[in-house]
Amino acid sequence: MLHNRFGRLAATALAGTMLMGAAACGGSEEPTTTASPGDAATSAAPGGTGPKVGLAYDIGGRGDQSFNDAAAAGLDKAKAELGLAEAKELEAGNGETDAAKEERLRLLAQGGYNPIIAVGFAYSGPLKKVATEFPEVKFAIVDDEAATGPNISNLVFAEHEGSFLVGVAAALKSEKNHVGFVGGVEVPLIKKFEAGFAAGAKAVKSDIKVDVKYLTQPPDFAGFADPAKGKTAAEGMFDAGADVVYHAAGGSGGGVFEAAKAANGKAIGVDSDQAKTAAADLQGVIMTSMLKKVDVAVFDFLKNAAAGAPKAGTTVYDLKAGGVDYSTTGGQVDDIKAKIDEYKQKVISGEITVPKEVG
Amino acid sequence: MSASGLKTGQPPVEQARSGAFKLTWRLLLIGIGALVLLLSVTRFFTGAVDLTSAGAINAAVALAVPIGLAGLGGLWSERAGVVNIGLEGMMILGTWAGAWGAIQFANPWMGVLAGAIGGAAGGLLHAVATVTFGVDHIISGVAITILGGGITEFLSKVTFAEMPGGGDTQSPPVPKPQVVSLPGIGEPLAELESQRWFLISDLAGILRGLTTNVSLFTILAVLLVPLTFYVLWRTAFGLRLRSCGERPVAAESLGVNVYTYKYAAVVISGALAGLGGAFLSLVASSAYREGQTGGRGFIGLAAMIFGNWRPGGLAGGALLFGYTDGLQLRRGGESVHALLLLVAILIAAVAVYQLVRQQRTQAAIITGSAAVIVFAIFALTDSVPGQFTSVTPHITTLLVLSLAAQRLRMPAADGLPYRKGQAK
Numbered sequence: 001m002l003h004n005r006f007g008r009l010a011a012t013a014l015a016g017t018m019l020m021g022a023a024a025c026g027g028s029e030e031p032t033t034t035a036s037p038g039d040a041a042t043s044a045a046p047g048g049t050g051p052k053v054g055l056a057y058d059i060g061g062r063g064d065q066s067f068n069d070a071a072a073a074g075l076d077k078a079k080a081e082l083g084l085a086e087a088k089e090l091e092a093g094n095g096e097t098d099a100a101k102e103e104r105l106r107l108l109a110q111g112g113y114n115p116i117i118a119v120g121f122a123y124s125g126p127l128k129k130v131a132t133e134f135p136e137v138k139f140a141i142v143d144d145e146a147a148t149g150p151n152i153s154n155l156v157f158a159e160h161e162g163s164f165l166v167g168v169a170a171a172l173k174s175e176k177n178h179v180g181f182v183g184g185v186e187v188p189l190i191k192k193f194e195a196g197f198a199a200g201a202k203a204v205k206s207d208i209k210v211d212v213k214y215l216t217q218p219p220d221f222a223g224f225a226d227p228a229k230g231k232t233a234a235e236g237m238f239d240a241g242a243d244v245v246y247h248a249a250g251g252s253g254g255g256v257f258e259a260a261k262a263a264n265g266k267a268i269g270v271d272s273d274q275a276k277t278a279a280a281d282l283q284g285v286i287m288t289s290m291l292k293k294v295d296v297a298v299f300d301f302l303k304n305a306a307a308g309a310p311k312a313g314t315t316v317y318d319l320k321a322g323g324v325d326y327s328t329t330g331g332q333v334d335d336i337k338a339k340i341d342e343y344k345q346k347v348i349s350g351e352i353t354v355p356k357e358v359g
Numbered sequence: 360m361s362a363s364g365l366k367t368g369q370p371p372v373e374q375a376r377s378g379a380f381k382l383t384w385r386l387l388l389i390g391i392g393a394l395v396l397l398l399s400v401t402r403f404f405t406g407a408v409d410l411t412s413a414g415a416i417n418a419a420v421a422l423a424v425p426i427g428l429a430g431l432g433g434l435w436s437e438r439a440g441v442v443n444i445g446l447e448g449m450m451i452l453g454t455w456a457g458a459w460g461a462i463q464f465a466n467p468w469m470g471v472l473a474g475a476i477g478g479a480a481g482g483l484l485h486a487v488a489t490v491t492f493g494v495d496h497i498i499s500g501v502a503i504t505i506l507g508g509g510i511t512e513f514l515s516k517v518t519f520a521e522m523p524g525g526g527d528t529q530s531p532p533v534p535k536p537q538v539v540s541l542p543g544i545g546e547p548l549a550e551l552e553s554q555r556w557f558l559i560s561d562l563a564g565i566l567r568g569l570t571t572n573v574s575l576f577t578i579l580a581v582l583l584v585p586l587t588f589y590v591l592w593r594t595a596f597g598l599r600l601r602s603c604g605e606r607p608v609a610a611e612s613l614g615v616n617v618y619t620y621k622y623a624a625v626v627i628s629g630a631l632a633g634l635g636g637a638f639l640s641l642v643a644s645s646a647y648r649e650g651q652t653g654g655r656g657f658i659g660l661a662a663m664i665f666g667n668w669r670p671g672g673l674a675g676g677a678l679l680f681g682y683t684d685g686l687q688l689r690r691g692g693e694s695v696h697a698l699l700l701l702v703a704i705l706i707a708a709v710a711v712y713q714l715v716r717q718q719r720t721q722a723a724i725i726t727g728s729a730a731v732i733v734f735a736i737f738a739l740t741d742s743v744p745g746q747f748t749s750v751t752p753h754i755t756t757l758l759v760l761s762l763a764a765q766r767l768r769m770p771a772a773d774g775l776p777y778r779k780g781q782a783k
Contacts, residue, residue: 060649063526091527093512095650186745213691217749222653225528227644228425229653229688232418236689239414251529251648258645279524279532279645 050084050306054113056104058120061091066250066271067294071119071142074298082306088113092122101126109134115305117142117298121189127152138310140301142294143189145314154314155297159189160196161347162290162324163246164354166268167200168343169288169326170244171208172336173266174201178209180237182256184224184249186214193248193270193290195358203343203352211237215252224250231255238263244287246270257282266332275329287332291325293317320348382671397701399561407697409690411561413552415682416568418689421643423681424580425450425652428635429659430666430673431587432478432628437668438591439624440604441489442774444500447656448507449481449629453636455511458530458647459518460637467536470641471576471634478633479626481507486625490618493776504656512649519647530647533640539578541570574642580634588670600624604770607777617777632656658756665760667767679759683752691748698751699737706730 055075062072068091075087088111090104101123108116109130115138118127128147131139140153147154170179181197183190198210213233215223223229230252234245238259246268247256253270257278260267269275269289278286297317304310317323328337346352395411402410409415429446436443453474460473481503488499512528519525524532544566551563591597602610603620611617635655640647658680659673666672686694707730714723 060526060528063520064528069526095508211690212745213688214745214749215688217746222650225648225650226653227646227648227651228422228639231644232422232685232688235414235418236409239409239412240690251651254646254648255644277524281532 050082051115051302052086052113053078053084053088053302053305054108054111054116055087055089056101056108056116056118056123057089057091058122059092060251062089064251066277067292068119070272070292070294071117071298074295074302075117077295077299078302078306082302084302084306086113092120098126102130105130105139106133109137114138115140115302115310117301119294120144121146123147138305140298140310142297148313150312153301153310153312155294155301156314156316157292157294157297157323158316158318158354159248159290159292159324160192160199160354160356161319162292162326163193163196163248164200164203164347164352165319165324165326165340165344166246166288166290167197167202168204168340169200169333169336170197170246170266170268171201171204172339173287173333174205174208174242174244176241176243177205177207178211178240178242180211180234180242180245181213182230182233182237182245182247182249182252183212183214184247184252185216185218185221187218190214190248191358192356193246195355197246198358199355200343209242211240211242213237215249223252226252227255227258229255231259234259234267235263238265244268246290248290254278254282257285260285269327273327273329275327283330286330289327289329291327293323293325296323319344395561395565396558397704399558401697401701401704402561403557405697405700407690407693408555409686409694410697411564413549413564413567413571415685415689415694416565417572418685419678419682420569420573420577421681422684423677424577425635425638425643425655426659426662426680427584427674427677428580428638429632429656430663430677431583431659431670432482432631432635433660433663434587434628434668434670434673435591435600435624435631436482436485436628437663437773438601438604438770439621440607440770440772440775440777441485441621441625441628442496442500443482443485443625443628443632444497444657444660445481445485445503445507446500446628446632446660447652447654448500448504449478449485449632450636450639450652450656450659451504451507451511452477452481453633454640454647454651455514455636456633457637458533458640459514461533461641462522462531465534467534467576467641470533471536471579471637474633474637474641475630476633478636479630481633482626482629483622485629486622490621490625490777493778495776496774508650515647515649528649530640532645533647535641535645536574536576538572538574540572545571576638576642580638583631583634584670584674591670601770603777604772607772608781608783611779618779621777632659635659661756661760664767664769665756668769676756676759680752680756683755687748687751691745691751692742695743695748695751696737696740699733699743703730703734703737706733 057068060068062068078084079087105126118141121144123141124144124147127139127141131149131152135151138151140155141147142155145154145156179201181194183194194212201208201210215229215233230249234256237245244266245256245260247253248270257267261282266287267285269286271292274289275283275286301310347354398410429450432446433443456477457470457474461467461470485499485503488494489496516527519530520527522531548563548567552560554560591601599615600620603617607617639651662676662680663673665676706726710723710726710730713719713726
């Protein structure tokens with residue numbers, strides 16, 4: 001029957017188109033540059049004599065107003081100051097496999113990019129594998145110490161020290177002696193934030209109550225992108241009597257800010273200065289942010305690589321090295337700044353050792 | 360999800376079980392009353408105030424709405440015989456379209472409309488694939504889920520990334536639908552709630568949660584449940600649509616254009632899932648964010664199955680999931696620990712029922728010991744660790760589903776291919 005045969009043919013064609021469409025949209029495997037406006041100089045800087053740099057972002061990529069953007073800022077600075085020959089940026093897709101990440105890194109290495117920076121701990125396994133395949137290429141990974149090798153630099157941060165400072169700020173500002181912490185996913189990295197925050201709050205007021213909630217458990221990473229859950233969790237804390245809530249929940253943090261606004265409470269941002277990037281009507285509730293200066297680390301690494309001597313192994317960007325800090329945008333912590341800086345000096349001098357693990 | 364496992368030999372007629380159990384208003388009210396009483400008792404003895412607090416009820420409704428809308432979408436489609444596992448994809452389309460529409464026209468209700476249209480587009484694709492071309496429903500659904508994620512990723516790169524405050528993976532803040540409260544009762548109820556009296560404070564908390572700070576979109580979503588029931592079960596259109604899901608050949612022999620009805624059902628299904636997505640980006644949070652559906656489409660599908668392919672049942676399933684999710688997110692350790700007591704009481708009640716009314720001694724002993732074990736866990740611990748609290752909604756739904764699963768009956772021709780003029 002003609003009708004049936006046509007139907008089957010059309011169905012096959014449709015299914016094929018669907019799959020191709022999905023493949024084209026889902027992965028950014030092709031070595032094309034991203035389309036965001038800030039990318040005009042992506043493969044530019046012609047005539048530069050420096051290295052060809054490859055950068056593989058985690059989910060979100062350039063424009064996530066947080067972690068990845070900070071890495072991009074470091075790259076942009078390097079482009080401007082180090083005269084890079086070329087920079088290629090690729091981005092991870094949501095829910096992709098490790099094989100896709102490996103392929104992305106391999107693509108960069110085969111394309112002659114050296115050094116190559118992988119942004120985010122999700123690249124740990126894939127990077128280790130690819131680094132052994134290309135021993136002459138220098139790799140760096142942000143936020144991971146597990147992938148080690150003679151050609152791998154691990155750029156890690158002392159998030160617990162930065163979180164300690166905002167914990168101090170939270171305790172100083174809390175009138176009800178009750179603060180909260182919302183984590184995106186209960187992984188060791190985020191637990192470092194919790195440990196530092198709780199230690200900071202308790203350093204100021206030993207009897208302070210710290211509520212803790214993780215939105216999802218690994219391997220479910222939806223907790224980093226679910227503002228509805230972030231809002232519900234923070235509402236619960238404010239209802240229970242907390243008045244300052246700190247989040248390390250990536251994209252779910254927007255919900256925390258909303259809950260803080262509705263409850264007339266305060267919130268603390270994370271990774272970048274969120275009082276500058278959050279929605280205009282929410283900026284007022286963000287009293288400070290824990291800054292994780294991925295840009296400093298990325299620029300540092302590129303500078304060393306351009307000079308021909310990137311350091312393999314772990315480099316910790318801590319409070320002392322200026323890798324973590326707190327923000328003062330909005331002037332809400334101006335009155336307690338002297339106190340926070342006092343604690344900051346104590347951490348730098350080693351008088352206070354901030355715990356990395358929840359005690 | 361094939362029909363084979365669930366055929367019980369009963370004739371595929373809705374009235375089949377009506378002799379055994381009929382849900383009346385009276386029974387429903389008694390059930391709700393008993394549930395509130397049980398919650399109140401648990402709250403009173405454990406001190407877990409969040410069980411019946413206004414905030415928890417408010418959160419429960421907000422978390423239940425997207426799941427319920429996705430479930431309603433699944434209901435429309437499956438009642439017409441098309442399995443819709445692409446709800447998640449249609450929901451994702453709805454999150455993007457909802458945010459885009461609201462920003463583009465600076466009006467939240469345009470976002471609601473756009474969300475429905477975005478989801479309906481996904482539904483139309485599913486209908487073309489499954490109804491016209493006879494593609495396997497599961498394959499098409501999975502493809503749409505993947506496609507939904509890919510298309511929105513691309514679309515937000517070309518739209519939101521260009522807007523101030525937006526990015527590749529998120530939109531700028533959206534205008535939100537208006538939030539309303541029943542005037543004049545919020546304050547007194549809050550006062551009553553804070554007294555911590557048995558039952559009265561609990562009732563006050565629940566009422567306050569339901570009547571204050573409710574988004575107009577939530578009200579719209581809730582109204583869609585009785586509307587769906589009315590259209591599908593009380594109109595000729597609905598009868599014809601359901602006949603396509605039960606026995607399309609018979610429907611065809613009576614002059615029903617099965618293709619048209621299936622198309623209508625699947626497009627409406629997509630629109631409802633799209634509304635669920637728009638709710639996520641417009642009400643539950645105030646911006647589109649990549650991956651924010653977090654599998655709610657699939658949970659909606661599960662809620663619908665749990666609700667036995669009926670609107671009331673799926674609303675109950677969505678509320679159960681929303682309530683337990685709200686509890687665990689807000690004050691997980693304490694509230695979930697208190698729920699253990701509630702579960703122990705419930706199981707003990709079942710044991711008594713088995714012993715007294717059914718004279719099944721052995722079953723009663725087994726159920727009774729289960730109640731004792733749960734109570735022992737409750738008594739010996741102070742709080743439930745975070746690793747367990749986050750799966751509370753899933754476990755609760757799974758438990759209820761597995762207990763109720765013996766009595767479920769899906770539409771007889773659900774998921775089966777249908778060609779016009781086929782013999783049987």
